[in-house]
Amino acid sequence: MAMERSYPAVLADRYAELAPTLAHHSVGWLNRLREESAARYRSAGLPTPRVEAWRFTNLKDLVATDFALAQALPPVALDSLPRSSLLAVNGHVLAFVNGKLRADLSTLDDLPAGVTLLPLSEALRREEGILSAHLGRVVETVENPFIDLNTALMEDGIVLSLAEGAVLDKPLHIVSIGVSTQGGDKPVAFFPRLLAVLGKNARATIFESHAGIGDGAYLSAMLSEIRLEEGAHLEHYQLQNEGRAAFHIANAYAQLAAGAVYDHFALQIGSRLSRNEVHAALLGEGARCHMNGAYLGLDKQHLDSTTFIDHAVPGCSSREVYKGVLDGQAHGVFQGKILVRRDAQQTDGHQLNRALLLSRGAEVNAKPELEIYADDVKCSHGATVGELDETQLFYLQARGIDRDSARALLIEAYVQEALDEIGNAEARLPFQRLVGGWLKSRKD
Amino acid sequence: MVGTAETLEQVQALEDRKYKYGFVTDIEMERAPKGLSEETIRFISAKKGEPDWMLEWRLKAYRHWLTMEEPDWAKLGYPPIDYQDAYYYAAPKSKDDKPKSLDEVDPELLATYEKLGIPLQEQKWLAGVAVDAVFDSVSVATTYKKKLEEKGIIFCSISEALRDHGDLVRQYIGSVVPYSDNFFATLNCAVFTDGSFVYIPKGVRCPMELSTYFRINASETGQFERTLIIADEGSYVSYLEGCTAPQRDENQLHAAVVELVALDDAEIKYSTVQNWYPGDENGVGGIYNFVTKRAACRGRNSKVAWTQVETGSAITWKYPSCILQGDNSVGEFYSVAITNNRQQADTGTKMIHIGKNTRSTIISKGISAGRANNTYRGLVKIMPKAENARNYTQCDSLLIGSKCGAHTVPYIEQRNPTAKVEHEATTAKISEDQLFYCQQRGLSEEDAVSVIVNGFCKEVMKELPMEFAVEAQKLIGISLEGSVG
Numbered sequence: 001m002a003m004e005r006s007y008p009a010v011l012a013d014r015y016a017e018l019a020p021t022l023a024h025h026s027v028g029w030l031n032r033l034r035e036e037s038a039a040r041y042r043s044a045g046l047p048t049p050r051v052e053a054w055r056f057t058n059l060k061d062l063v064a065t066d067f068a069l070a071q072a073l074p075p076v077a078l079d080s081l082p083r084s085s086l087l088a089v090n091g092h093v094l095a096f097v098n099g100k101l102r103a104d105l106s107t108l109d110d111l112p113a114g115v116t117l118l119p120l121s122e123a124l125r126r127e128e129g130i131l132s133a134h135l136g137r138v139v140e141t142v143e144n145p146f147i148d149l150n151t152a153l154m155e156d157g158i159v160l161s162l163a164e165g166a167v168l169d170k171p172l173h174i175v176s177i178g179v180s181t182q183g184g185d186k187p188v189a190f191f192p193r194l195l196a197v198l199g200k201n202a203r204a205t206i207f208e209s210h211a212g213i214g215d216g217a218y219l220s221a222m223l224s225e226i227r228l229e230e231g232a233h234l235e236h237y238q239l240q241n242e243g244r245a246a247f248h249i250a251n252a253y254a255q256l257a258a259g260a261v262y263d264h265f266a267l268q269i270g271s272r273l274s275r276n277e278v279h280a281a282l283l284g285e286g287a288r289c290h291m292n293g294a295y296l297g298l299d300k301q302h303l304d305s306t307t308f309i310d311h312a313v314p315g316c317s318s319r320e321v322y323k324g325v326l327d328g329q330a331h332g333v334f335q336g337k338i339l340v341r342r343d344a345q346q347t348d349g350h351q352l353n354r355a356l357l358l359s360r361g362a363e364v365n366a367k368p369e370l371e372i373y374a375d376d377v378k379c380s381h382g383a384t385v386g387e388l389d390e391t392q393l394f395y396l397q398a399r400g401i402d403r404d405s406a407r408a409l410l411i412e413a414y415v416q417e418a419l420d421e422i423g424n425a426e427a428r429l430p431f432q433r434l435v436g437g438w439l440k441s442r443k444d
Numbered sequence: 445m446v447g448t449a450e451t452l453e454q455v456q457a458l459e460d461r462k463y464k465y466g467f468v469t470d471i472e473m474e475r476a477p478k479g480l481s482e483e484t485i486r487f488i489s490a491k492k493g494e495p496d497w498m499l500e501w502r503l504k505a506y507r508h509w510l511t512m513e514e515p516d517w518a519k520l521g522y523p524p525i526d527y528q529d530a531y532y533y534a535a536p537k538s539k540d541d542k543p544k545s546l547d548e549v550d551p552e553l554l555a556t557y558e559k560l561g562i563p564l565q566e567q568k569w570l571a572g573v574a575v576d577a578v579f580d581s582v583s584v585a586t587t588y589k590k591k592l593e594e595k596g597i598i599f600c601s602i603s604e605a606l607r608d609h610g611d612l613v614r615q616y617i618g619s620v621v622p623y624s625d626n627f628f629a630t631l632n633c634a635v636f637t638d639g640s641f642v643y644i645p646k647g648v649r650c651p652m653e654l655s656t657y658f659r660i661n662a663s664e665t666g667q668f669e670r671t672l673i674i675a676d677e678g679s680y681v682s683y684l685e686g687c688t689a690p691q692r693d694e695n696q697l698h699a700a701v702v703e704l705v706a707l708d709d710a711e712i713k714y715s716t717v718q719n720w721y722p723g724d725e726n727g728v729g730g731i732y733n734f735v736t737k738r739a740a741c742r743g744r745n746s747k748v749a750w751t752q753v754e755t756g757s758a759i760t761w762k763y764p765s766c767i768l769q770g771d772n773s774v775g776e777f778y779s780v781a782i783t784n785n786r787q788q789a790d791t792g793t794k795m796i797h798i799g800k801n802t803r804s805t806i807i808s809k810g811i812s813a814g815r816a817n818n819t820y821r822g823l824v825k826i827m828p829k830a831e832n833a834r835n836y837t838q839c840d841s842l843l844i845g846s847k848c849g850a851h852t853v854p855y856i857e858q859r860n861p862t863a864k865v866e867h868e869a870t871t872a873k874i875s876e877d878q879l880f881y882c883q884q885r886g887l888s889e890e891d892a893v894s895v896i897v898n899g900f901c902k903e904v905m906k907e908l909p910m911e912f913a914v915e916a917q918k919l920i921g922i923s924l925e926g927s928v929g
Contacts, residue, residue, distance in 0.1 A: 366867075367856070370869060380868070
């Protein structure tokens, strides 16, 4: 009767299939890394809800799907993807379709001095020193089967490296488009990888747009490794707007040295089942982390936002605001953990999670968690779940605004609270457009 | 302030830093053979002259238990427990000729209670408390029975209840915590030896606070208490549970089950002061306390309030819960958990909102000192039909010293849009300003800590019945002794 703690390792057998075809499989250290990862993944499998970290998100549908690795680029006209489903950003673009680079859609203009920005496939071919020095390092000690799965099966991705003091002149926009297969073909799975290493006092901004074409299933499972040296500053913005039958499992791990700043925001509106994990380890004094996000769910969507902030040294601060709006029979999950280690005195950590249920059948599960081993700290979290405030609705209606408009207005204001956390006004704008579009598409 | 002053005296008086209630009473025990088997269970059941259905239920639980795994999700670390290396039944020898009056009670036992300050003699009157004292497993004295009987209230040991009110027990036992509920509760079903049974008839307000003192005494004897309280329509009862235990080095397992049933308009107030031996400064010895406490608010407007002050035990694993089934029913949980030295506590509550307009309040204060770890773990679950349900949760943690840990793990599961759930948690330390202020007025650092911590816990302490509140304030002072400086 007892439920097992792990599902079978889907896709594990694909490694054997992939290994000989990997263009870069002559790179010894990388192949070892892949093989170890594949072996670890095969024996661990995928977690069931019996595993504490996965109690609210059940991967059974994902496990039941027979995925294939993406082969050649699909013959689909990308015009069918509305522009409005991506973040509107001017910058360097690296575009991927089913995890494979689309050079024709990418624009890497002249890069400033000290900036290395190239597709992972190219970096692998050249065996950039940056890869052997950093790939897999940030997540070396982390237990997470999706890390191993990504490492074993990744084919392409993004490598961004900034030398000391370098500044990426324009934002980098990573566009990942999943195209579901037609007819009898198996749904595809792809594993983009981002490696971002910012040297001392370097600055960069990264946007990610994940979107989909077609009504079928696919799996997009990105892994991001981010290393910020002293005083480096990274703004990292994610949009998850995958196809409505897609699975999206993304993991981002950031390490911050002294005085580094990691500004993060994630908006989740797409997919049938998604889990967006963001982890930040504050390893140097005075590091700061802002981890914010919003999730807007409709129909039977399952949207999971899981965050983890590790205060390892004294004098760091973190701030987190997540807002959820759930309509239809959507299921929202927020898990946010703040760990304050023994040495991390003078930690300042705050977290707020609020969710709004708009309909019967919608559900929210929240688990904000504090684990604290230092005494001189200020830590708090707050969580609320409820519906729109009747008195606020009444206030607006009394001023001649019809009920539907009043509701729309209040929901917008509710989400806006999370958007306001995006310090950079230019970055806020594209998210505002998407949220606006979502609100319009929603029927009361 | 009287209580606070006494706290200070108490701390002063305890310079030897020895557990106040650390003494072992030497009474001949009658034991079941060591280890756990169907034979042991039959022995216990026969010894207690139980009806067949009870034995069958125990065996069913035992067989299920064999298929279960010990839970590992709590933030607790302890060496594996060898369930075969313990005695599951120990009763004072004098059981067969149960004392008719206090004069017949083993004087050594009475002396034990005397030391504990249990008001078993005249003090009972003064305290206004009826005591069903549990010494290890068998109740040896029940007082005030007459007075309660006049009102139709049944307050006796569960063994007696099985004999005299079998149908009532059969109707309710296992109805809140089923035999298959969890590893420790299932073990309890199989081997429970005694506990209290309370039935408050319709419309009756229990005229006094009912109280059971639990004592763990015999070395290596796990304690498996089972308490069942039923408040019939429109009734009210306040029940106190307090515990102290003698000092020894053997770790002792305690897996109690408490079931509360509140019917229409009934109210149960259940207060606990738990002060079992926590182990010494190095974590040697101490009680392992794995308790399942759950209340079913079955009726309309029924109400259950859990209040607990947890200062003892090496390991505390305890989540007093409320199933808010009846419309408009109310669940409350007020908790102070103090851990010092190497103590570990993983405690909290579950509020399951099923009925309409159900409300729950959770106030939890965790204090961690020394090398202790203190975790609040709580679940608030709003089911789809719980229209207008409301929950408010506040969890505050206080850390004293830089080697302890304080953790907060709330779970919120919300499935009704008309319901509102609010959760707040903070973590802080005793500020230098507060300490300075107190010390500047002549308090020692330790006294100052006691005063400040008592203030931090005030919201919970005020929910305790008066006589408990005084004891609890003292305990707070004693528990944190040696945590500063």
